[in-house]
Amino acid sequence: MYIYAFSNIIERVEESLSDKKSKLTQKFNRSDNFINLTLLGVQQCVQKRVLPKQTSVYIASNNGNMNTTIKVFDSIFIQKKLPMPFNFLNTVNSIKLFYVAKNFDLEGKTLFVDRFESALPQAFVDVKNGKTVLIGVVTEVISDLELHRERFGTEEIIESSRWILLSATNKDKKAIAKIENFSLECSSDSSKPHNEESFFSFLESDELSFAFRGDGVSFGVMK
Amino acid sequence: MIYIEGYALITSLGKSAKTSVSALRKENIKPIFMDGTKYYKISDTKPLEYYDQIEQVTKSAITHANINPKEIENMALFIGTSSAKLPLNEYCAQESGELLKDLYMSEVSEIIAKKLGIKGFRTIISTACTSSANALIQAKEMIDSGLIKKALVVGVELYNQLTLKGFDSFMLLTKTEMKPFDRDRDGIVLGEALSAVVLGHNPSQFSLVGGAVTVDTFSITAPHHNNLKKVMSQALKNANIQPREIELIKAHATASIQNDISEAKAINLLFSEKIPPILPLKPYIGHTMGACGTNELVLLLESLKEGFIPKAIHFKNRDEECALTPNLEELEAKKGYYLLNYFGFGGNNSSLVIHYKRV
Structure with a gap:
């Protein structure tokens, strides 16, 4: 399994969330901050490549688009009225996949999952079956930064959109790294540190090899 | 060949697959009104019983599949859900006014894996109405690939206002009854239900x-x-x-x-x-x-x-x-x-x- 491209967007939020829409090559009227963050990451990863139509897409995010969910909760529980239809729609996780597919004219499998370690083995199977795969890990920040600090117990507030493009072969010799010895470990010990962050840092670095050992998943990466 | 080794179901019709199908056959259907909207509710349940209900349906499926503790330990867990922890968040919103308690989806699979003793691969798949169907497909593909041997696939959707009001905002809900393909059909009645399916290589019907x-x-x-x-x-x-x-x-x-x-x-x-x-x-x-x-x-x-x-x-x-x-x-x-x-x-x-x- 080969890594063809990656992106590693990390934004430290100090006062307010950044404008992402203006940086997108294809803009969508009803997209929210999470969707724009997703598209920004995938756009930077794919760049001008034309993806095969059957490319699989995995978005991993444990909290999804919190800002829109808060808006919808506010309509329902505070204002006691129906949410705006497209606010509700943006809380539905498959909607984020729709925008990625629409942006890149895709027709294949699209899945929204909870975390990077759960997307990887599923993507591994798709690649084994000859598919090109895009995997993204997207983390949004609550625009009310005080609320974000309170909920997540952290002072450093970071939005991120990290993507990799995987393929089964390296026919054109343009792959940037190879993933090997992929295996699942029989352990669901959630106290193990997730290290998607270090995985993407490795891709950006000059280092030549990396051993990924996340929550139940392990593999090696060679540049 | 990937077999369906066991299954279990809890619906508004009944608290097992057998009682649900028995009620279905008698057309003993009982939608009720929730927040002024017709809804199929599981009887006698409360939001805080969220994990208890998932535990109940998953344990029933494991019993039905008759698998041993070692197989359970190695089994993979796939949970398909659109709303995930929304029912728990909404309970907090109503009780304390907290608009966002905690959406962290992995907690659902972490808690259920721990309750069942599953130490294998686990994932949450959330793709609206296709979530648990996709979980079945993904589990099958991972077994076919040899990466896992057995999977417990769970579908969970419990009452939450976000889905109900969201569908209402799109004017997709009927005030009468669901009449698929009928000339006079005018929308959906939502419902809550959960189920679990064991997939593996042990032959079954x-x-x-x-x-x-x-x-x-x-x-x-x-x-x-x-x-x-x-x-x-x-x-x-x-x-x-x-x-x-x-x-x-x-x-x-x-x-x-x-x-x-x-x-x-x-x-x-x-x-x-x-x-x-x-x-x-x-x-x-x-x-x-x-x-x-x-x-x-x-x-x-x-x-x-x-x-x-x-x-x-x-x-x-x-x-x-x-x-x-x-x-x-x-x-x-x-x-x-x-x-x-x-x-x-x-x-x-x-x-x-x-x-x-x-x-």
């Missing part, structure tokens, strides 16, 4: 022989018939069978105007030689969103096991635009292939093919 997931970017809220035809074709191809071999189609059949037209057109196109009986199951338990994949599968499996195919209810007048009449009489269960359709917001479409070997 039922096998999951094929499946496909595709994305349709025609519209964010309504599928295009050509794309629905495509996902059904891919599932049949994946199962290595022809349309004429399908005994029955469990339709997605939401009773919304546009979705039913698209599904009916797609079925008419793909099954132009001969249309098999069409079964909508949502009028019995409501549209159970992300859990409808496993819920409707288990309802069908248990009905087949009981020797019958349910009839479509609430259908009165044929819609010439759909040009499809669902199965209006109970039929005898037949061995063979069954196609199950699931289509979701965001153009996420899935079809499954199962095989039933009559004993």
Whole structure:
């Protein structure tokens, strides 16, 4: 399994969330901050490549688009009225996949999952079956930064959109790294540190090899 | 071959697959009103029993599959849900005014894995109405690849206002009853239900022989018939069978105007030689969103096991635009292939093919 491209967007939020829409090559009227963050990451990863139509897409995010969910909760529980239809729609996780597919004219499998370690083995199977795969890990920040600090117990507030493009072969010799010895470990010990962050840092670095050992998943990466 | 080794179900009809199907056969359907809207509610449940209910249905499925503790430990866990922890968050919002307690989805699989003693791979799949159908397909593909040997696939959708009010905001809810493919259909009744399915290599009457997931970017809220035809074709191809071999189609059949037209057109196109009986199951338990994949599968499996195919209810007048009449009489269960359709917001479409070997 080969890594063809990656992106590693990390934004430290100090006062307010950044404008992402203006940086997108294809803009969508009803997209929210999470969707724009997703598209920004995938756009930077794919760049001008034309993806095969059957490319699989995995978005991993444990909290999804919190800002829109808060808006919808506010309509329902505070204002006691129906949410705006497209606010509700943006809380539905498959909607984020729709925008990625629409942006890149895709027709294949699209899945929204909870975390990077759960997307990887599923993507591994798709690649084994000859598919090109895009995997993204997207983390949004609550625009009310005080609320974000309170909920997540952290002072450093970071939005991120990290993507990799995987393929089964390296026919054109343009792959940037190879993933090997992929295996699942029989352990669901959630106290193990997730290290998607270090995985993407490795891709950006000059280092030549990396051993990924996340929550139940392990593999090696060679540049 | 990937077999369905065991299953369990909790619906508004009953707290097991057997009682649910028994109530279905008697048309003992009991939607109630929640926040002024018709809804299929599981009796005697509270939001804080969220994990207890998942534990109950998963343990029942494991018992049904008769698997040993070592197999349980190594088993993979796939949870398909659209709303995930929304019911718990809404409880906090109502009780304390906290608008966002904690959406962290992995907690659902972490807690359930711990309660069951599962130490294998686990994932949450959240793709609206196709969530648990996609979980079944992913589990099958991972078993086929040799990466895992056995999987517990769970569909969970419990009452939450966000989904109910969201559908209401799109004017998708009916005030009467769900009448899929009927000329006078006017929308959906939502419901809560959960189910669990064990997939593995131990032979049983039922096998999951094929499946496909595709994305349709025609519209964010309504599928295009050509794309629905495509996902059904891919599932049949994946199962290595022809349309004429399908005994029955469990339709997605939401009773919304546009979705039913698209599904009916797609079925008419793909099954132009001969249309098999069409079964909508949502009028019995409501549209159970992300859990409808496993819920409707288990309802069908248990009905087949009981020797019958349910009839479509609430259908009165044929819609010439759909040009499809669902199965209006109970039929005898037949061995063979069954196609199950699931289509979701965001153009996420899935079809499954199962095989039933009559004993």
